[in-house]
Amino acid sequence: MVDDSEMDPSLQSVLDQKSLKWIFVGGKGGVGKTTTSCSLAVQMSKVRKSVLLISTDPAHNLSDAFGVKFGKDAKEVPGVPGLAAMEIDPNGSIQDLISAGGEDAQEAMQGLGGVGNMFQDMAFSIP
Incomplete structure (x- = not known):
């Protein structure tokens, strides 16, 4: 396997990364963020046990992309x-997400220390 610093710029190299936990997709309006994130999530679900796709876009385009109404609770994609x-509501609190994830999510965030606040700031700064 290739070192991360020498990673081949391909979808397959992303799918092969066993240590990968997060993928953030951002950009200006109309550049394909929803299409890209949905495509990545579908491909990741083929090689991972489970994948959670979270959108903070107020337009709620994930529901349009998959033809299913999604809300603040995770729902399986048929x-x-x-x-x-x-x-999720981009103006909401990440703490609501952590609470919804139960003890495991709360322990994970506590284990991050001050980095958890950085994740919160980063999550809500992505358009």
Whole structure:
């Protein structure tokens, strides 16, 4: 396997990264963020036990992309085993997400220390 610093710029190299935990997709309006994130999530679900796709876009385009109404609670994407999606209010608190994730999510965030606040700031700064 290739060192991360020498990673081949391909979808396959992303799918092969066993240590990968997060993928953030951002950019200006109309550049394909929803299409890209949905495509990545579907491909990741083929090689991972479970994948959670979270959108902070107030337009709620994930629901349009998959033809299913998503909300603040994770919901399985029909026809895509291992993939769940949710659309959250970008003005809401990440603490609501952590609470919804139960003890495991709370312990994970506590284990991050001050980095948890950085994740919160970063999550809500992505358009």
